[in-house]
Amino acid sequence: MNSTATQTGLFSTDRRDKWWVGPLASGLGLAAFGAYSTWAAAIGVHYEFGPYLSPFYAPLIKWDAFPFSPAFLILWAPLGFRATCYYYRKAYYRAYFMDPPGCAVGEFRGHGYKGETSFPFIIQNVHRFFMYVAVLFIFMLGYDAVKAFTWDGQFGIGVGTIIMTINVLLLGSYTFGCHSLRHVIGGKTDCFSCTKFGPVKFQAWRGVSFLNSRHQLFAWCSLFSVGFTDFYIRMCSMGIFTDVRLL
Amino acid sequence: METTMSVYRGDKNSGRFVDYKVKQFEGMVVLDAIHQIQAEQSTDLACRWNCKAGKCGSCSAEINGKPRLMCMSRMDQYNDGKPIVVRPLRAFPVIRDLVTDVSWNYEINKKIKPFKPKAKEADGTWRMQQYEVDRVQEFRKCIECFLCQNVCHVLRDHDKKNEFGGPRFLVRAASLEMHPLDTEDRIDMIKDSLGSGLCNITKCCTEVCPESIKITDNGIIPLKERIVDAHFDPVVWLWRKITGKPAQPTK
Numbered sequence: 001m002n003s004t005a006t007q008t009g010l011f012s013t014d015r016r017d018k019w020w021v022g023p024l025a026s027g028l029g030l031a032a033f034g035a036y037s038t039w040a041a042a043i044g045v046h047y048e049f050g051p052y053l054s055p056f057y058a059p060l061i062k063w064d065a066f067p068f069s070p071a072f073l074i075l076w077a078p079l080g081f082r083a084t085c086y087y088y089r090k091a092y093y094r095a096y097f098m099d100p101p102g103c104a105v106g107e108f109r110g111h112g113y114k115g116e117t118s119f120p121f122i123i124q125n126v127h128r129f130f131m132y133v134a135v136l137f138i139f140m141l142g143y144d145a146v147k148a149f150t151w152d153g154q155f156g157i158g159v160g161t162i163i164m165t166i167n168v169l170l171l172g173s174y175t176f177g178c179h180s181l182r183h184v185i186g187g188k189t190d191c192f193s194c195t196k197f198g199p200v201k202f203q204a205w206r207g208v209s210f211l212n213s214r215h216q217l218f219a220w221c222s223l224f225s226v227g228f229t230d231f232y233i234r235m236c237s238m239g240i241f242t243d244v245r246l247l
Numbered sequence: 248m249e250t251t252m253s254v255y256r257g258d259k260n261s262g263r264f265v266d267y268k269v270k271q272f273e274g275m276v277v278l279d280a281i282h283q284i285q286a287e288q289s290t291d292l293a294c295r296w297n298c299k300a301g302k303c304g305s306c307s308a309e310i311n312g313k314p315r316l317m318c319m320s321r322m323d324q325y326n327d328g329k330p331i332v333v334r335p336l337r338a339f340p341v342i343r344d345l346v347t348d349v350s351w352n353y354e355i356n357k358k359i360k361p362f363k364p365k366a367k368e369a370d371g372t373w374r375m376q377q378y379e380v381d382r383v384q385e386f387r388k389c390i391e392c393f394l395c396q397n398v399c400h401v402l403r404d405h406d407k408k409n410e411f412g413g414p415r416f417l418v419r420a421a422s423l424e425m426h427p428l429d430t431e432d433r434i435d436m437i438k439d440s441l442g443s444g445l446c447n448i449t450k451c452c453t454e455v456c457p458e459s460i461k462i463t464d465n466g467i468i469p470l471k472e473r474i475v476d477a478h479f480d481p482v483v484w485l486w487r488k489i490t491g492k493p494a495q496p497t498k
């Protein structure tokens with residue numbers, strides 16, 4: 001073997017493990033979700049069944065003057081939240097921008113790398129504003145999940161009720177583990193014992209930190225559950241699935 | 248059992264890989280193999296080491312393409328029949344063989360404003376709670392192996408050594424900035440001199456850190472959020488204007 005100590009070229013590496021599996025899987029996963037969610041949002045029908053409402057359409061805004069699917073009135077919020085999420089940034093910088101494709105794996109050089117210091121990626125700094133909206137959305141989706149326990153004014157549980165409840169729990173675990181929330185809720189404080197409500201802030205920060213350390217896990221679980229919840233309700237609404245009433 | 252080691256021999260201008268056969272024993276680590284080569288086959292093979300316990304941070308190298316401490320890399324994990332490739336860190340100039348010149352790092356370190364504690368309390372002492380320092384104690388586990396600096400693509404591939412301080416020094420800045428007794432403001436220094444915005448949080452530093460420091464999640468991202476407070480958040484800006492309070496309440 002002969003080589004100098006300098007690495008050159010895209011994908012050049014001495015790594016022997018399957019480093020490309022992770023970025024490939026996340027690239028495909030994000031693309032599949034993007035394709036399904038765009039279709040499900042654009043189609044504008046079959047998003048309700050009984051007391052169920054697809055999360056792609058929640059909160060449901062019915063505005064007659066709006067010529068497109070009502071999903072487009074709200075989807076910018078979760079989309080912006082995920083697109084600027086610190087975890088997804090890592091995932092798509094690696095999978096799509098190949099910057100870097102993997103650790104200790106070569107990439108394109110000499111393209112004037114600016115990271116997140118200039119347009120467009122400097123916009124990632126708005127993440128916390130999407131987070132504020134996303135927290136509101138969790139409460140609205142929680143309300144929708146509670147409504148899914150009511151069938152014609154009576155308490156009832158269907159398979160869809162369980163799916164919607166699990167979905168909101170997973171979305172909550174993702175949202176409440178957000179790095180920006182972790183900062184706002186207490187992370188920016190250095191001395192908890194010298195600030196007002198310090199112990200409360202500390203406990204809140206600890207709680208968010210617990211979820212934050214599993215942020216990647218909840219990012220994927222909630223992405224899958226949101227898609228699946230829409231799919232299930234859609235299939236019920238189209239008459240392809242029969243929603244089983246458990247109670 | 249005999250194992251082939253393919254070790255980089257050369258300096259910053261040129262070099263090549265030389266194969267050596269070593270006798271593998273129970274519990275052997277890559278640094279043992281390098282020592283065996285030095286003792287028995289090639290006394291002029293240069294490597295840096297000190298503790299053989301993963302605590303001095305001297306023996307950093309790339310083993311089969313992964314940045315690792317040689318003394319913490321068991322040989323038996325590489326028993327796939329192929330030679331074990333050992334090369335020096337790529338992000339720094341080679342002095343000889345496995346030894347690189349990491350002095351750039353010490354220059355970066357000088358840019359970081361030192362610890363500036365607040366005034367002592369009336370009884371002449373400082374007080375802080377253990378739970379408040381736990382956060383910065385994580386960062387103080389750093390052994391300065393510079394594996395994170397080596398793997399960071401901003402330094403390794405984009406060679407931004409003039410603009411970016413690297414994960415090791417963002418973590419060091421975080422350890423001072425988040426200290427409950429510290430009063431210094433390093434936010435602009437972190438943004439401008441250490442170039443925190445160049446980090447695109449792709450987490451390779453965290454993946455290689457032998458001290459398992461959550462460099463990106465616990466160090467860099469919280470610093471980026473503080474920079475948002477100071478430079479990018481109009482609501483915080485307005486709040487500061489109205490109340491006259493600094494961006495960081497405890498400073």
Ligand code: SF4
Pocket residue numbers: 395398399400401413414445446447448449450451452453462463467
């Ligand atoms: S997370 Fe940032 S500092 Fe760490 S390796 Fe990636 S770009 Fe470098």
Ligand code: SF4
Pocket residue numbers: 304388389390391392393394395396414415418452455456457458459460462
């Ligand atoms: S942060 Fe970790 S990888 Fe980086 S120099 Fe310190 S111990 Fe090494």
Ligand code: FES
Pocket residue numbers: 081084085086087088127131174175177178179180181215
């Ligand atoms: S960092 Fe992932 S949602 Fe905020």
Ligand code: FES
Pocket residue numbers: 295296297298299300301302303304305306307316317318319
């Ligand atoms: S010799 Fe000290 S860390 Fe390896």
